[in-house]
Structure formats: C-alpha cells, structure tokens
Amino acid sequence: MVSAVIDNGREAYCGIRAETARYHTATVPNRGLIRIAGAGPSGLAAAIILARAGREVEVHEAKGDVGTRFIGDLQIIEGASESESVPAFLDRLGIERNFYFRAADWATFYDHKNAARVIRSKQPYGWFIHRGAEERTLDRGLLAQAQRAGATVIFNSRLAPDQADIVATGPASPDGLAKEMTWHVGPRESGVGTRSSDRDQQSSDTRHPTPDTRERIDVYFNHKLSPGGYSYLFILDGVATFGCAIVADFKQIDSYFDHSLAAAQRLHHFDVPADARTGYSYMNFHLKHAATSNGARFVGEAAGFQDYLFGLGIRYALTSGSLAARSIIEDRDYDELWRSELGAKQQTSLVNRFLYESGGNFGLSMFVRQASRAKDFHHYLSGWHRTTWWKSLLSPVVRRVWKHEGRCQHKPGPHWCRSRDTHLQVPPLGPVQKR
Ligand SMILES: Cc1cc2nc3c(=O)[nH]c(=O)nc-3n(C[C@H](O)[C@H](O)[C@H](O)COP(=O)(O)OP(=O)(O)OC[C@H]3O[C@@H](n4cnc5c(N)ncnc54)[C@H](O)[C@@H]3O)c2cc1C
Numbered sequence: 472m473v474s475a476v477i478d479n480g481r482e483a484y485c486g487i488r489a490e491t492a493r494y495h496t497a498t499v500p501n502r503g504l505i506r507i508a509g510a511g512p513s514g515l516a517a518a519i520i521l522a523r524a525g526r527e528v529e530v531h532e533a534k535g536d537v538g539t540r541f542i543g544d545l546q547i548i549e550g551a552s553e554s555e556s557v558p559a560f561l562d563r564l565g566i567e568r569n570f571y572f573r574a575a576d577w578a579t580f581y582d583h584k585n586a587a588r589v590i591r592s593k594q595p596y597g598w599f600i601h602r603g604a605e606e607r608t609l610d611r612g613l614l615a616q617a618q619r620a621g622a623t624v625i626f627n628s629r630l631a632p633d634q635a636d637i638v639a640t641g642p643a644s645p646d647g648l649a650k651e652m653t654w655h656v657g658p659r660e661s662g663v664g665t666r667s668s669d670r671d672q673q674s675s676d677t678r679h680p681t682p683d684t685r686e687r688i689d690v691y692f693n694h695k696l697s698p699g700g701y702s703y704l705f706i707l708d709g710v711a712t713f714g715c716a717i718v719a720d721f722k723q724i725d726s727y728f729d730h731s732l733a734a735a736q737r738l739h740h741f742d743v744p745a746d747a748r749t750g751y752s753y754m755n756f757h758l759k760h761a762a763t764s765n766g767a768r769f770v771g772e773a774a775g776f777q778d779y780l781f782g783l784g785i786r787y788a789l790t791s792g793s794l795a796a797r798s799i800i801e802d803r804d805y806d807e808l809w810r811s812e813l814g815a816k817q818q819t820s821l822v823n824r825f826l827y828e829s830g831g832n833f834g835l836s837m838f839v840r841q842a843s844r845a846k847d848f849h850h851y852l853s854g855w856h857r858t859t860w861w862k863s864l865l866s867p868v869v870r871r872v873w874k875h876e877g878r879c880q881h882k883p884g885p886h887w888c889r890s891r892d893t894h895l896q897v898p899p900l901g902p903v904q905k906r
Contacts, residue, residue: 513771514639538610570612588843
C-alpha cells in the first residue's frame with residue numbers, strides 16, 4: 472500500500488507503512504564471515520573496524536579499484552557538525568591518516584554579485600582530502616588499512632543486497648549532481664590572478680592575515696549559476712579542483728558548469744589545461760526509520776546518509792560504517808545506534824536545505840555576509856548544524872511540503888524522499904560569457 476505516515480511525529484515515508492519497517496531489524500549472526508558490498512569510505516570503515524576486532528571480512532567492490540567515481544579531486548571531511556574534531560573522530564574510529572589530509576581554516580565566499588568575503592576559523596571547519604583511484608587519496612588509504620587489518624577485498628565483484636551483511640554501495644539515484652574538473656598546477660603557475668576587489672576585501676579585513684594567494688578555497692553561492700547548490704575552486708598543494716553542484720535541472724549540468732567556470736575565470740583569470748580530468752557524480756539523501764533489510768545493514772549513501780545542506784557525506788559514511796561494524800561486534804541493534812547518532816542530525820540538515828533554497832540569492836548573500844563577520848566560521852557553521860526547537864518543529868512541515876509519493880530507487884525500504892516538483896525553478900541561462 473502506498474501511503475504517507477508520520478511515525479511518532481518523526482518520520483514520513485513514501486512506500487509502505489512504518490510498522491512494516493520494524494520487522495526488518497537486523498539479526499545477522501554474530502559469528503562467521505562478514506560480507507560487505509562496496510569499498511567506499513562507509514564499507515572500508517566497517518571493514519577496518521571488523522577486521523581489527525578479529526572478524527573474517529570480505530569486501531566486494533564492483534569496480535576494478537576503489538574511488539573510481541572520483542578523479543583525484545579535493546573534497547572535505549567537514550568538522551562543524553559535531554563538537555568532536557575530525558582528527559579526534561578518525562582516532563576514535565581507529566582510522567590512520569595515511570592519505571592527504573589538510574586543515575581548512577580559511578576560505579573566500581562569493582555571493583551572486585561577486586562580492587568576495589574572507590572566512591576565518593579558529594579551529595578547522597573541515598579537512599581536505601583527495602578522492603579517487605590514486606595514491607594518497609582517502610579511498611586508497613582506507614583500502615590499505617582494511618587490507619592490513621586482514622580484510623579481503625575482491626575487485627570486479629558485485630554483491631546484491633541480499634548477499635551482503637553490510638550494504639555500502641553508494642548512491643542509487645540522483646538527489647544532487649556535480650560536475651568537476653581536476654588538474655595539477657606547478658608551484659609557480661599555481662597562482663591565479665587576484666582582482667583588486669578581492670584584495671581590497673581581504674586586506675581591509677584586519678582581523679586576519681591575507682591568505683596565500685597562490686592557493687584558493689573559493690565557494691560561489693549563486694542559485695542562478697548552480698541552482699540549489701554552489702560552485703567551488705580549490706587550489707591546494709599543487710592540485711586544483713573546480714566543481715559545480717546542483718540539486719535541480721540536472722539535464723543542464725554542463726551549461727551550469729560552463730557558466731560557473733566562466734564566472735570564476737572572470738574573477739581570477741585562471742586556465743584549465745586540456746589534460747584536466749572531468750567527472751560527473753551524484754549524491755543521495757533520504758530519511759528512513761530503518762536502515763536494515765532482511766538482516767543487511769545499509770550504510771553511507773546507500774542508506775541516504777548525507778548532510779543535505781552542502782551534500783557532504785564522508786563523515787556520515789565513516790560514522791554509519793563504524794556503527795554497522797559496532798552493531799555486529801557488540802551484537803547491538805544497528806538501527807538504534809544510527810538513529811541516536813545521526814537521526815536528528817539528518818532531520819536538521821533537511822531543514823537547513825529548505826532554508827538554503829527558500830532564501831534565494833538574497834538569503835545566500837546574507838549567509839556569506841554573516842559567515843565572514845563571524846569571528847570563528849567553525850562556530851558559526853556549528854550553529855547551523857545544531858538541532859534547535861524551531862528546526863524540530865519545522866522538520867515535519869518540510870517533509871510534508873517536499874514529500875515524494877510513489878516509487879523511487881532509494882533503498883532499503885520505507886523512507887521519506889523529496890519530490891522533484893519541489894526543486895527550484897530556474898530561468899534558462901544565455902550564452903557563456905568568456906572573459
Ligand atoms: C563531486 C562530488 C563531490 C563531493 N564532495 C564531498 C565533500 O567535499 N565532502 C563530503 O563529505 N562529501 C562529498 N561528497 C559526497 C561523498 O563523496 C559521498 O557521500 C561518499 O563517497 C559516500 O561514501 P559511500 O561509501 O557511501 O559510497 P561510495 O563512495 O559511492 O562508494 C560505494 C562503492 O560501492 C561500489 N559498489 C556499488 N554497487 C556495488 C555492488 N552491488 N557490489 C559491490 N560494490 C558496489 C561502488 O563502485 C563504490 O566503489 C561528494 C560527492 C560528489 C559526487
């Protein structure tokens with residue numbers, strides 16, 4: 472029966488009734504081989520923890536390597552959604568930093584009028600890492616740790632959910648889409664031109680020293696050029712990534728990317744070399760009462776775990792993977808574990824996304840202004856992640872207004888996901904204006 476229900480005021484589902492979900496709570500036997508489908512951060516975090524606890528672990532990866540949906544791009548493990556810092560979080564999980572790992576405590580944010588504002592943080596608001604099938608990426612680092620711990624990783628092997636104890640297969644349907652380019656920059660050429668407006672803003676900000684202009688952490692907030700999302704230019708330690716992430720009008724991703732890139736190039740005069748790598752990838756977000764089905768625990772984006780505000784899923788992936796492992800080791804209910812650590816957080820991120828989109832470009836300008844005025848951006852961003860009484864009240868309203876009815880590809884079962892009809896309506900963009 473297709474219907475929407477509110478379960479204790481917490482969860483609205485599309486699909487079947489909430490009561491049905493409770494029958495699927497995991498009861499995987501506590502002994503024997505553990506099979507994990509997917510060698511992304513969620514699957515590998517689970518594998519590392521289980522193997523270190525002495526469990527026999529087999530990870531099946533559909534592709535010939537880890538991280539193949541990424542291109543060596545710079546991504547960030549966000550540090551503001553929890554009071555625990557990213558290094559402390561990784562230490563607690565027992566994950567070593569055998570990958571590129573660099574603190575982010577500054578950035579430049581731009582609004583739709585190209586006003587540049589410098590952001591500073593007393594403690595890092597996140598840590599940059601690389602993703603992909605190459606050395607020093609998070610993916611290769613986690614793979615090495617899983618193998619060293621004794622897990623067997625089998626490549627080119629696809630598992631169906633009913634063959635796995637842990638399903639870590641990543642996103643199944645696009646709730647957000649990104650196009651990215653990544654290229655290498657030599658130490659001398661890595662400097663991109665800086666317009667006087669940027670310099671004025673930076674140098675007039677007396678609270679902080681001017682950042683090294685050979686490196687950039689730029690984020691462009693403009694619903695016209697990246698509807699519902701943002702675009703970004705990161706240049707750090709000789710690697711550049713330009714990306715455009717959107718949550719609406721997916722068919723036009725190339726056009727949004729081209730417009731966003733041209734706008735950034737008009738500001739900074741940088742070139743993208745012909746050998747730059749290009750990638751497209753999508754992300755999942757949905758809410759559920761149970762992330763278990765027929766004894767399998769769903770983790771990471773396969774379970775819709777994601778910070779919906781900015782589409783950041785790595786911390787969720789590592790957390791949910793570790794909780795699935797813990798539920799097996801300690802013979803605990805995985806659904807109870809993730810609900811207590813991630814449940815409220817996901818609801819808050821849905822409300823944040825609603826606010827992000829509802830405020831339009833005016834709201835984004837305010838966000839950029841407030842972020843730059845904050846003495847500590849980490850503290851400011853933490854405020855967004857905090858579950859407040861008014862966000863808890865707003866959450867069921869957003870779920871009702873944005874609710875998708877009928878079939879979709881999200882797994883593992885009854886859940887709430889967003890209707891496409893509620894996405895931002897955006898006017899067509901004209902021709903790309905090159906500098
Ligand atoms: C362009 C882009 C930029 C992003 N930037 C950030 C960022 O800066 N910070 C952040 O926190 N998040 C970011 N994200 C999101 C983040 O990358 C994901 O949330 C994270 O990778 C999810 O990890 P996962 O383990 O759930 O899935 P994945 O990383 O997708 O891994 C799933 C793995 O499972 C494999 N697989 C699939 N099906 C099967 C099967 N049936 N059997 C076996 N194996 C299978 C896949 O090949 C894949 O290797 C970004 C996403 C995109 C697309």
